[in-house]
Amino acid sequence: MTARESTDHRRRAVVIGAGIAGLASAALLAREGYAVEVVEQQHHVGGRAATWQQDGFTFDLGPSWYLMPEVFDHFFRMCGTTAEAELDLERLDPAYRVLFEPAVAGPAPRVDVRTGAAHEAFEALEPGSSTRLDAHLTSAREAYDLAVRHFLYSTFERPTHLLDREVLRHVPRLAPLLGTSLERLVARRFTDPRIRQILGYPAVFLGTSPERAPSLYHLMSHADLEVGVLYPRGGFGSVIDAVLRCATRAGVQVRTGTRVTRVLTAPRTGGPRRGPAEQVVGVELDDGGRLSADVVVGAGDLHDLETRLLPERLATYPAPWWERRDPGPGAVLVHLGVRGRVPQLAHHTMLFTRDWRTNFDAIFGDDRHVPDPASMYVCTPSRTDPSVAPPEHETMFVLVPVPADPSIGAGGLAGSGDPAVERVADAAVATIAQWAGVPDLAERTVVRRTVGPADFARDLSAWRGGALGPAHTLRQSAFFRGRNTSRHVAGLVYAGGSTIPGIGLPMCLISAELVVKRLRGDTSAGALEEPADRPEPVAP
Known part of the structure; x- marks a missing residue:
């Protein structure tokens, strides 16, 4: 027990994982009156939504689409502030650009999709x-x-x-x-x-x-x-910063570079006869320390929590359960810092192959392999936000969906990643160069970093190296998706893309609110009522 614990008599909550779901859960629980500590295994916060900087370039490592703005608005109002006060949002026009695989060598046919004007x-x-x-x-x-x-x-x-x-x-x-x-x-x-x-x-x-x-x-x-599609200036790290501010204003403590090795439980005493036989009492850390807790929120990968941090007898979703589930896609990410401008790309650009079905079968079918050619997504935020790149340069983020398979390998700087990952990156750069009409793209690249499925597995404890989380198939959506509370351990609840309602930043914010609803015993279908108090927020 720490000195802080000995003088603080509030109910205590420990949140595992400082991605957006973990930070949002912590912020809302602190406003519920809990003393909250977040434990993150990486040395930075953000999880999949973290950022990386190199030589004046700022790269989002994951989410890059700001959709469902009303969900963000509601979350910030739940924290006593507003999205307008915390973020500098800009509407994108076009919302995105699509490049279609050309029938012959050369630039691809393109379509600009504009909000409200798709007709x-x-x-x-x-x-x-x-x-x-x-x-x-x-x-x-x-x-x-x-x-x-x-x-x-x-x-x-x-x-x-x-x-x-x-x-x-x-x-x-x-x-x-x-x-x-x-x-x-x-x-x-x-x-x-x-x-x-x-x-x-x-x-x-x-x-x-x-x-x-x-x-x-x-x-x-x-x-x-x-x-419509919005963009938070400064990149999606600004969204994480805003949620972190909400948490720290409410008194949340965040501990990075620390790995939880076990969820601690004890036989349940008192309370109703029905329900879990054990109660959460805290977590054990990789430095040998322990944090006591009345509530533990597993806001990281649900597979990791259920199969590594709990004994099998207490797992709601033990290893055999996962064998029958779909992990969704993996991804090879390519971060490029490019000299000169690339006006051929919009803020969001998607490149679609003609053989759509074959592409998806390679990723999700029985014979899973890296698709070739591959459809991909390119984000060039410097088209909108000059602050994320040096003058007269572009920041580019490329996502190539591949099977969720850590054996594909890990990435690295300047072509130093595993061969399969670097081959995917080389092919992606060549495809963008041809389809967008930027033949010297590779020669103009001054920063290059790759990320592979093995990185997702190592850094994020992602099940099978998946990039997003369990796929939203019918049997993994809504009430068929992993529930957000343990059947066998009272006080153990879950948040994040692995559980309800699902994948994406808005869904992760909602999952944090569902943690509060569980602890309140609120079984309503709608969002929680927003508080009447609206303290003046600190400017971002």
Whole structure:
């Protein structure tokens, strides 16, 4: 027991992991009256949303799309501040650019997708598609609103709320959306393969393919085509900084460079007869120390917590459970600092291969291997934000989806990563150079760093080296996804992309709120009521 613990008689919470879910959980629990300490195994905070800097370039290591702004707004208001006060947000126009694999050597055909104005781009690809796009977006908007009101903020502890009158009214439409793939839904409405790719790509951000994602997830088209894509100036590290400020203002202590080696439990005494037989009492650290706790929040990888930090008899999700689950994709990341400007790329640019199905089968199918050629995503934030690169340079972040397989290897600086990872990076740079019409891209690169699945496994304890978390297939979505509390240990709860509601920064913020709902015993379906107090926030 530390000196701080001996003088602080509040209920204590220890949060494992200082990614956005861990920091957000800590901030909200501190406002609930807990004395909170966050323990992070890396020497920096942020988890998948951390940043890396080199020679004047600032690289986001993971998330780079600011979607569902109302979720961020709600979280910051729960912390007594606002997104406007904490972040400098800019709306992107175009929201993103798509480059399609060219039929012959040379630059690729491109489409700029603009929020609220996708009809013009779609009409150019498939005349007469505007009416069908209207119907698609109306359906997406209805599904989105229903999800926010009844599913995303639910712990699913009390499934009777699924019998809500509004939910029941939508069952005739919801059932087909759950039983049909996103790929099939889009194909029914549009014939042009490029439109099908634009409307199907969100499945990748959900950790799966359009063929495997339930068509309910067409709701993501509402987020990017109607609500819009924002960018926080300074990069996504500014979002982590803002959430960290919320936590530290509330009194949270953050300890980095420390690994939790065990969740400590004891036989449960008192309380109801039914329920877990054991109670969490703290965590053990790799330096031999211990932190006592009434609540432990596992905000890192759920597989790691359940199979490494708990004995099998106390695991809600033991090793055999994971053998039947889909880890989602892995990724090779390539961080490039480029001399000179690259106007051929937008802030967000996606490069899609013609053989869409073969690409996804390589990543998710029975014979998993690195796809070649590969679809990929490129973020060039310096197109919007000059602060992330030296003058007259560009910062580029490339993500190539690959199988979740640590044997593909780890990355490194200046081509020093494992051979398979560097081959993926070389191919990606060559593809961007050809498709975007930047033939000297490799020669102009002054900083290069790669990250592979083995890095995700080592640095983030990611299950099978996955880049995002368990895929959002039907049997891994909503109430079929890992629940956010232990069945066998009272006081052990979970947050982050491995648990409900799922993958992505907005979902991780919601998962933090679900921790609070669990501890309050709140079984409602909607978001928590925002506090009336709004103290003046510290300027970012």
